[in-house]
Amino acid sequence: MMRRRAATRLGLRYLTAGAVTIVFLFPIYWLFIISFKTPDEIFAFPPVWWPANIQFANYAVLFKDGDVVVVWNSLVIAGTSTVLAMFFGTICAYSLVRFRTGGDDLAIWIISQRMMPPIVIVFPIFLLYVWLGGVDTYWGLVLLYTAFNLPYVIWMMRGYIADIPIELEESALVDGCSRWQVLMGVVFPMARAGLFATAVFTFVFAWNDFIFALVLTRTEVVTYPVQVTHYFGGQSNFWAKIAAMSVLGTVPVFIAVATLQRYLVRGISMGAVKG
Amino acid sequence: MTAQAAAASHPAHARGPFLERNFKYVIVAPAIFVLLLVGLFPLIYSLIVSFQGLGMIEQDTSFQGLLNYKTLFHDARLWESIGHTLIFTAVALPIELALGLLLAHLFLEKMPGRAIFIALLTLPTMISPIVSGATWRLLFDHHFGPINQIIAWFAGHQVPIIWIINPTTVYPAILICEIWQWTPFMFLILLAALSNVDKSLLEAAELDGAPYLTVFRRIVLPAIWPVMSVALLIRGLDLMRLFDIVWALTRGGPGTMTETVSVYTYLEGFEQFEVSYTAAIAFLVIFLLTVAVMWLLKRMEIAR
DSSP states (O other), X not given: OHHHHHHHHHHHHHHHHHHHHHHHXXXXXXXXXXXXXXXXHHTOSSOOSSOSSOOOHHHXXXXXXXXXXXXXXXXXXXXXXXXXHHHHHHHHHHHHHHSOTTHHHHHHHHHHGGGSOHHHHHHHHHHHHHHHTOTTSHHHHHHHHHHHHHHHHHHHHHHHHHTSOHHHHHHHHHTTOOHHHHIIIIXXXXXXXXXXHHHHHHHHHHHHOOHHHHHHOSSSSOOHHHHHHHTOOSSOOOHHHHHXXXXXXXXXXXXXXXXXXXXXXXXXXXXXXXX | OOHHHHHHHOGGGGGHHHHHHTHHHHTTHHHHHXXXXXXXXXHHHHHHHTTSEEOSSOEEOSOOTTHHHHHHHHOHHHHHHXXXXXXXXXXHHHHHHHHHHHHHHHTTSOOTTHHHHHHHHHHHHHSOHHHHHHHHHHHHOTTTOHHHHHHHHHXXXXXXXXXXXXXXXXXXXXXXHHHHHHHHHHHHHHHHHHHTXXXXXXXXXXXXXXXXXXXXXXXXXXXXXXHHHHHHHHHHHHHHTOOHHHHHHTTTOSTTTTOOHHHHHHHHHHTSOOHHHHHHHHHHHHHHHHHHHHHHHHHHHHHO
16 A cells, blocks of 8 residues: 555656656757758748758758857857866965965955856956957957856865865975975865866856857857857848757757766855755 | 075975965965956946946046936936846746745655756756747747647647737746746755755654644755755846846847846947946946845845
């Protein structure tokens, strides 16, 4: 009797879980499937739920017209800014943890930098960049994303570095290593898992950002989210291109998430939960 | 042993005693410099410019006193955009929290395949908001989109709902997209928080025959509150700067019906190019947000 009730309960849970998952994944399914449809299938009424055959013409167009370069731009910008933010953020976090540089005040000031709405930051930055020649350049966006991600990296890495046993560093110092060598040779390797997890989120923030790129790019370094909005026209929307470009920009993120499943929670909640 | 002697005895100290002595400041400096450049500079610059008269046509750098700030108070469109932002926040945040909590309870107990479900449910949060806006625009299309088709199945006849143009459906449309994208975020964090709640307390309460709602209020809620409040703060701040989803779905339309503060600021700054006035708006936003965050942080600490 008890066992049957438990089985029914489990069955109900699977049913609910399945239904919820279908509802949440349907939009993603629709986006992907549109990118494989022919124009006739996209503009069919009633909608085609499953295309007759999968075809890649929508992607071929993006490659032929050279639009796909925006994915490369996103990769360069998000990649470079991630490396910079991780390096400078981690050494800063190390100082905050081990030497308590600036105390709590500095740490709180740093995290408060993250709370500012991007639109408020980007407007004066745009005026500064017009003056410095940073609009529509790689370095302009790299600098901005590095700065925007630094508070997150510092905040996260503080937690990971605090977990490293201090004895390891002390024995390296006794062995005659300089502080710098300890940082590079002991702390960085020991914080590997944390570095990896934090870097993925840092990358995703920069990769997915729209507003900074919208303001600071024109033609040369357009990133993929900005390019997606270029396909929305006044009269006709280029649905096939919207879908195909969106998929190109989304797949790398999904791959990153799949490989880093177990670090997800701590990274997403800014360390509020030890996952 | 002096610093020099130490450096001489260890050739590895080639970076010199300066680095060794000021090590903790040297490694903080680059990050602080970048943050000051990109964080503090805009603040100071906006403050100065907001007292001037820079616009598209006028290049008036003379100081105008509080003129721009006075204009703020008579700018109906600005206050409406603040109102829209508050509506989005007030509706989306509780729904995301409630749905996140329900989902977290659904997946709290172990079951085979649980990890796969959780991984799949995470995906919407990882997508670029501009892409999710675009996706929902395709879904909501009144003719070729699947949403109206699904509604038609239930209604028994075709429904011509023009989601993102009709004033009565445009808010639900944006909110559905927002809630779809960020409920998984709440779910993940709350699931982790719930998993850390002391099981023995729950079992004791269950033996006493207390209904789950009571157990939740008395035991679970206080235990997850520290994490839940951080999640609410992060999401609340994100909602206050809502831009991408609205931009992709409606660009603030129809008319100015769904303009958020960020959208309005963008239009003033980058389409009207009202430099000084935009700076004043930016400052007002920073001020209001700072007050709100301070107040919230205080409240949450008391509640703890």
